[in-house]
Amino acid sequence: MIADYFFLSLKTLIHRKLRSWLTILGIIIGITAVVALISLGQGLQTAINEQFSTIGVNRVIVQAGGVSFGPPTPGVGTAKITEHDLDLIKRIDGVENAAGFILNPGKVKFNGKVQFVFAVGIPTDPEERKILGSRLDIEAGRHFKKDDTNKLIVGHNLAESDSTFGKTISIGDKVLLEDKSFTVIGVRKKLGDSANDGSVMIPIETLREIYGLEDEFSIINVEISKSKTPDEIAEAIKDDMRKDRHLKEGEEDFQVQTSAELISSFNTILNIVQAVLIGIAAISLIVGGVGIMNTMYTSVLERTKDIGIMKAVGAKDSDILLLFLIESGIIGFVGGAIGVLIGVGIGKLMEFVAFQVFGSPLVKASFPPYLIIGALVFSFLIGTISGLLPARQASKMNPVDALRYE
Amino acid sequence: MEMQDSLVLEDLWKIYDMGEVKVEAARGVNFNVKKGEFVAIMGPSGSGKSTVMHLIGCLDNPTRGNIIIDNENISEHSSNKLASIRNSKIGFVFQQFNLINSLTSLENVELPLLFQGLSKNNREKKAKELLNLVSLGNRLNNLPSQLSGGERQRVAIARALVNDPEIILADEPTGMLDSKTGKDIMDLLAYLNKEKGKTILIVTHDINVAKYARRTIRFKDGEIIEK
Ligand SMILES: Nc1ncnc2c1ncn2[C@@H]1O[C@H](COP(=O)(O)OP(=O)(O)OP(=O)(O)O)[C@@H](O)[C@H]1O
Ligand SMILES: [Mg+2]
Numbered sequence: 170m171i172a173d174y175f176f177l178s179l180k181t182l183i184h185r186k187l188r189s190w191l192t193i194l195g196i197i198i199g200i201t202a203v204v205a206l207i208s209l210g211q212g213l214q215t216a217i218n219e220q221f222s223t224i225g226v227n228r229v230i231v232q233a234g235g236v237s238f239g240p241p242t243p244g245v246g247t248a249k250i251t252e253h254d255l256d257l258i259k260r261i262d263g264v265e266n267a268a269g270f271i272l273n274p275g276k277v278k279f280n281g282k283v284q285f286v287f288a289v290g291i292p293t294d295p296e297e298r299k300i301l302g303s304r305l306d307i308e309a310g311r312h313f314k315k316d317d318t319n320k321l322i323v324g325h326n327l328a329e330s331d332s333t334f335g336k337t338i339s340i341g342d343k344v345l346l347e348d349k350s351f352t353v354i355g356v357r358k359k360l361g362d363s364a365n366d367g368s369v370m371i372p373i374e375t376l377r378e379i380y381g382l383e384d385e386f387s388i389i390n391v392e393i394s395k396s397k398t399p400d401e402i403a404e405a406i407k408d409d410m411r412k413d414r415h416l417k418e419g420e421e422d423f424q425v426q427t428s429a430e431l432i433s434s435f436n437t438i439l440n441i442v443q444a445v446l447i448g449i450a451a452i453s454l455i456v457g458g459v460g461i462m463n464t465m466y467t468s469v470l471e472r473t474k475d476i477g478i479m480k481a482v483g484a485k486d487s488d489i490l491l492l493f494l495i496e497s498g499i500i501g502f503v504g505g506a507i508g509v510l511i512g513v514g515i516g517k518l519m520e521f522v523a524f525q526v527f528g529s530p531l532v533k534a535s536f537p538p539y540l541i542i543g544a545l546v547f548s549f550l551i552g553t554i555s556g557l558l559p560a561r562q563a564s565k566m567n568p569v570d571a572l573r574y575e
Numbered sequence: 576m577e578m579q580d581s582l583v584l585e586d587l588w589k590i591y592d593m594g595e596v597k598v599e600a601a602r603g604v605n606f607n608v609k610k611g612e613f614v615a616i617m618g619p620s621g622s623g624k625s626t627v628m629h630l631i632g633c634l635d636n637p638t639r640g641n642i643i644i645d646n647e648n649i650s651e652h653s654s655n656k657l658a659s660i661r662n663s664k665i666g667f668v669f670q671q672f673n674l675i676n677s678l679t680s681l682e683n684v685e686l687p688l689l690f691q692g693l694s695k696n697n698r699e700k701k702a703k704e705l706l707n708l709v710s711l712g713n714r715l716n717n718l719p720s721q722l723s724g725g726e727r728q729r730v731a732i733a734r735a736l737v738n739d740p741e742i743i744l745a746d747e748p749t750g751m752l753d754s755k756t757g758k759d760i761m762d763l764l765a766y767l768n769k770e771k772g773k774t775i776l777i778v779t780h781d782i783n784v785a786k787y788a789r790r791t792i793r794f795k796d797g798e799i800i801e802k
């Protein structure tokens with residue numbers, strides 16, 4: 170029975186090809202936008218969380234300055250994080266271990282070309298490196314040993330692509346950092362962000378010497394013992410550092426964050442951005458729904474005579490209602506299905522383009538089942554809801570008046 | 576054995592309220608039609624013939640009075656019940672054929688059965704049978720636009736018959752056709768009356784068409800002047 174109505178509705182839709190397609194287009198655009206945006210947003214979120222996991226979970230991160238994102242620049246501002254702070258932190262009850270590193274812009278010369286990239290100064294002690302997380306791992310060559318001085322590890326991109334220096338850097342090559350010669354001993358693991366993948370790593374002592382940074386750190390990572398939570402340790406560090414610096418609460422010139430906080434603050438921003446984008450897409454869906462309603466009203470008007478005929482041969486009000494609801498539901502559903510396909514396509518395309526052009530595996534489209542099913546159900550609902558009023562109007566028509574309509 | 580009434584109209588009124596003026600299209604119409612009768616309704620234009628046909632066909636509600644079809648008084652029926660009367664007891668043939676343009680002959684004829692909830696197979700079987708009866712067995716998959724006027728009216732008659740109704744109501748069924756085609760249609764209706772025992776009510780302006788009927792009811796100004 171329903172199947173018969175379905176085919177009857179389908180027939181009339183096919184009969185009015187162009188109009189049907191134009192109406193469907195309204196829904197296609199909305200659903201495409203929603204699916205593409207959500208899939209990319211989801212992918213981005215997953216990728217960012219993966220990135221943070223290379224810092225290590227259950228870590229507390231200490232850096233100089235007020236609350237801000239981005240790599241801190243040493244030497245800027247008065248407050249610094251130093252070896253003294255590291256010792257202070259290590260002495261806190263519940264702190265298992267702690268280590269720091271420096272991030273500094275550096276002038277690198279290779280193959281006759283000069284480029285500015287990030288120079289990362291890291292501990293030569295493998296135990297200390299472990300505290301700083303898997304993001305310092307290498308994929309080829311060897312890592313720093315104690316007493317390494319003029320040795321250098323290049324970021325993944327510098328070894329893989331010649332776009333920075335016109336030539337790829339290989340293990341054994343000589344590279345000039347601030348006019349000092351370094352021998353390349355390894356290639357750093359790919360992280361997916363161009364800043365890190367295009368950076369160079371050298372022993373922290375060497376870096377301090379070159380830039381005259383004495384004993385400061387950009388960031389200190391704190392590993393905590395199992396008996397304490399990251400939040401407790403973060404509070405303890407804040408307290409002790411405040412006391413040490415004679416600062417009141419709220420006046421901190423340093424930042425203490427747990428890795429969970431860092432992740433969640435990133436996710437919050439991402440969620441807001443996603444919500445705004447999806448809100449915009451949702452507006453286009455509402456416009457699509459109004460389009461369906463408009464088409465259905467026209468359709469009811471155009472087919473007034475057909476409605477009269479169907480009633481004359483015995484169609485009940487509910488039959489007519491159902492027929493028109495199915496029709497608008499089909500419009501919504503077909504629009505949704507096509508929208509999902511195009512949305513998936515666009516998501517995949519963006520992923521591909523991002524990878525090809527920016528070499529960034531960060532942009533990953535992900536399509537959880539709830540997204541696909543949700544989009545289809547939602548578009549079907551928009552169709553039927555938009556069709557409700559026109560369908561009601563059709564079903565209430567007096568047969569003889571409907572038949573007289575030309 | 577006395578012949579049973581197929582249709583009884585009792586003091587039937589239809590008043591169109593146009594605000595300023597009220598049009599009394601039917602003014603106390605009374606008549607009976609026995610089972611198996613073939614009755615013609617004649618009268619000048621605007622005399623209320625179509626109005627009364629629509630009331631009998633349950634396409635419109637009377638202002639007052641009773642309509643009894645097959646011993647069932649339908650005057651107070653809900654719209655759902657009227658739909659089911661239209662579906663099962665009445666076959667309506669219109670002057671303008673009133674086929675659905677996006678559906679083929681076969682699908683048009685199947686339509687009443689679809690609203691009865693019959694399966695596709697059964698619908699097709701019955702619809703084909705009736706299209707064969709009206710000699711359109713070779714036009715099953717044509718759209719109305721691909722058919723002549725006479726063929727369209729035969730499709731409409733097949734549709735009116737497909738539910739095996741009690742009464743066939745035909746409002747100027749030959750009005751849009753030439754006299755030869757009109758005669759074919761009338762021969763078909765006469766055959767249905769004689770061989771299939773259908774009760775037929777036909778509105779016409781054509782005296783030759785009225786001759787097919789055994790009885791003529793004459794209308795004037797919403798009233799019956801001759802039964
Ligand atoms: N929906 C309506 N609203 C108002 N007046 C109507 C309506 N339908 C019919 N009438 C009026 O009712 C009267 C009877 O009309 P009806 O169509 O029944 O005449 P008829 O006998 O079928 O005429 P014809 O032979 O031309 O078909 C006419 O005066 C007509 O104007
Ligand atoms: Mg008339």
